[in-house]
Amino acid sequence: MQALVFSGFDHTAVRDWPEPSAGQGEVILRVAAAGLCGTDRHIADGSYTARSPVVLGHEVAGIVIATGTGVKRLQIGDRVSVDPNLSCGACAYCHSGRPHLCEQLASFGVTRDGGLAPYMAVPESQCHRIPDGLATEAAILAEPLSCVVHALDRVHVWSGMTAAVWGLGTAGIMMIQCLRALGVTSITGVSHRAEHREKALRVGATAVLATDSASGLFVDLAVEASGSLSAFESALGSLRKGGELLVYGVANPEDAASVHPQRLFRDEISIVSSFVGPYTMDRALHLLAAGTVDPSVVLGDAVTLREAADWVVKSGPSRNAKVYAVF
Ligand SMILES: [Zn+2]
Numbered sequence: 001m002q003a004l005v006f007s008g009f010d011h012t013a014v015r016d017w018p019e020p021s022a023g024q025g026e027v028i029l030r031v032a033a034a035g036l037c038g039t040d041r042h043i044a045d046g047s048y049t050a051r052s053p054v055v056l057g058h059e060v061a062g063i064v065i066a067t068g069t070g071v072k073r074l075q076i077g078d079r080v081s082v083d084p085n086l087s088c089g090a091c092a093y094c095h096s097g098r099p100h101l102c103e104q105l106a107s108f109g110v111t112r113d114g115g116l117a118p119y120m121a122v123p124e125s126q127c128h129r130i131p132d133g134l135a136t137e138a139a140i141l142a143e144p145l146s147c148v149v150h151a152l153d154r155v156h157v158w159s160g161m162t163a164a165v166w167g168l169g170t171a172g173i174m175m176i177q178c179l180r181a182l183g184v185t186s187i188t189g190v191s192h193r194a195e196h197r198e199k200a201l202r203v204g205a206t207a208v209l210a211t212d213s214a215s216g217l218f219v220d221l222a223v224e225a226s227g228s229l230s231a232f233e234s235a236l237g238s239l240r241k242g243g244e245l246l247v248y249g250v251a252n253p254e255d256a257a258s259v260h261p262q263r264l265f266r267d268e269i270s271i272v273s274s275f276v277g278p279y280t281m282d283r284a285l286h287l288l289a290a291g292t293v294d295p296s297v298v299l300g301d302a303v304t305l306r307e308a309a310d311w312v313v314k315s316g317p318s319r320n321a322k323v324y325a326v327f
């Protein structure tokens with residue numbers, strides 16, 4: 001089969017790859033769609049560590065076409081979305097209910113072959129049934145949304161609060177829809193891209209600002225979802241007393257910021273981070289099926305595997321919203 005393979009820095013391309021077979025407890029998916037995300041670009045340019053070679057693709061939805069021995073719950077024909085994060089189940093973090101912090105954390109599309117290929121082998125335990133009424137392709141959003149759901153679990157959200165979101169890509173737009181549903185009445189979206197600001201207004205932001213005019217904000221919750229150091233600093237600077245900064249974007253590893261501990265102390269400011277989405281895949285699928293997070297505003301261009309390769313190595317045309325490969 002043809003797959004999009006990362007083979008080391010500057011070597012990400014479509015190439016021949018063996019078709020997977022189902023091991024014990026695994027199913028084979030006919031991949032319907034696999035989303036592309038900034039993490040894939042970070043892997044390709046060497047700024048996010050991955051195995052090499054590895055098939056990329058960690059936002060995957062498909063149909064079960066074969067089941068290995070020991071598979072009990074899933075059947076051929078089931079539509080599923082994949083939780084890409086695999087934990088060992090045996091380390092201190094796993095034993096304390098935090099599998100996403102596992103010392104041996106593995107991830108499809110990062111350390112194990114992912115879904116940017118027509119077929120993928122996945123343990124049954126990593127598969128989540130797609131609710132009726134939600135299109136299979138739309139279910140690729142369950143993974144990025146599961147991360148948003150986990151992030152919002154980690155901060156205090158209350159009705160009538162004020163919030164601002166820096167970075168209005170897929171995560172920022174889904175974050176705004178969730179904040180709106182949770183009763184946040186004032187949500188400012190911040191981005192340097194006019195089309196992203198327009199989309200934020202469509203999904204419920206009450207105001208939008210260009211990045212360079214975002215000083216003067218004064219909010220209870222500031223979400224940094226862009227990965228930019230300057231956004232981190234303005235988000236932290238925007239907090240009211242008792243406020244929380246949610247660190248969500250993937251920053252460059254060499255970025256460093258300075259904070260003022262006395263201000264954190266005197267104003268009871270909290271800095272909270274979140275990483276991936278443990279136990280939140282089913283909630284994400286239900287938010288999508290219910291339309292609380294509208295897949296149609298988040299899904300962008302459907303592309304071929306070759307076009308996906310171009311996007312990941314930043315050589316193709318610029319694309320709208322969540323780009324995804326279809327098979
Ligand atoms: Zn992703």
Ligand SMILES: [Zn+2]
Pocket residue numbers: 087088089090091092093094095099101102103104105
């Ligand atoms: Zn573990």
